[in-house]
Amino acid sequence: MSDSIFSIPIIAGTFLLAGVVKGVIGLGLPTVAMGLLGLVMPPVQAAALLLVPSLVTNLWQLLAGPRFGALLRRLRGMMLGIALGTVAGSGLIAGPATGAATTALGLALAAYAVVGLFGPALRVPPRAEPWAGPVLGAVTGVVTGATGVFVIPAVPYLAALGLARDDLVQALGLSFTVSTLALAAGLFWHDALPLQAAGASLLALVPALAGMALGGWLRARVRPGTFRLCFFLGLLALGGELAWRGLG
Template structure:
């Protein structure tokens, strides 16, 4: 970031918007931040910037519910898969060339946008969780390590477990928290987490929290379904742009 003031303004606006999206629909902060920042900087740098806002907001979401212990026991194998997959895939986002990482980020956003728009009603029987959970976790980790996006296939998988709303929100918070910590480890392991970027990430927490507060206020005044539609359509457009740039 060679131009400190414009870069700081860009980061502030990005995390304000990303926090607003999370405040309205309960998710989307890392996805929006990675997508927008990925347009103007290497994905590894964008991923480093989102670490502190993502960790704090997801810890807030994780401990807001009453069933942390039960969820952790149920999803522990999935969380281990996320950790292992992220560490295995983080070499791609931290690599010297950002074209492949940017194309991968674009593809992940497109896939998430399609899944969000189609909203498939999946239901997984509990008997398959012992092997499906680690597979879903490992796949999520590989996508996280390669692109910095935490949601595929974790969000569809957790949505298919039949959890009640509060438990699902808490389970998503758990998954996103583990993904954030694993991504931080992966970036640090590959030397892609400089102290300067980590400091800016801490500053980005303020606009993210302000955006979440604004999103909470806005949630009572807009139709969440309409907002979600605009969000996923926006992801499709953003993903297509990133994919084009990465392949170009």
């Protein structure tokens, strides 16, 4: 972890902003945090910082819903794919090719933004779920292991299942929780989870929770559609910059 005197305000500001985004639209904390921290540190360090805020906020989101058992049974194949894919792919973010990891992170963020801005409303037929869930879960896991971003293609897939709003929020919490735990296991396996990073991650929880509370307040005052548009446009620009810098 960098010893720069700017590290603490940068980390606190990043997780405050990421928490606001999650508080307003229900997702985006790991995406925003990885994108902004990726500008000032290697992706593996950013991923280590992300673990505690992501785990706590997503457990909160997961356990707040009413249908945990039913969703877990329906999505267990996908969750297994995410866990295995993340652990298998975590050697990419923990490896020496930091430029490649930065490029992959930028491309993942840009892809997520494009899907959010222009993606059609898809539907997955129930007969396809037994094979589509594990396959897309494994792909999500590899992307998570390579970039620290949990959303592609898990979020579009879950949105295409036709879940009720509360069930979708809880399913996203389940997916992100499994991704966070699997990423922590992968980083630990590759000896890329230093003790100081774990301590800093715990401290980052405070601004993340404060941001979520502020986001909840803003949600009642800002049109969600307007906020989502600004969020995805900003994410597209950020992803493009990271991808370009990683290639340089």
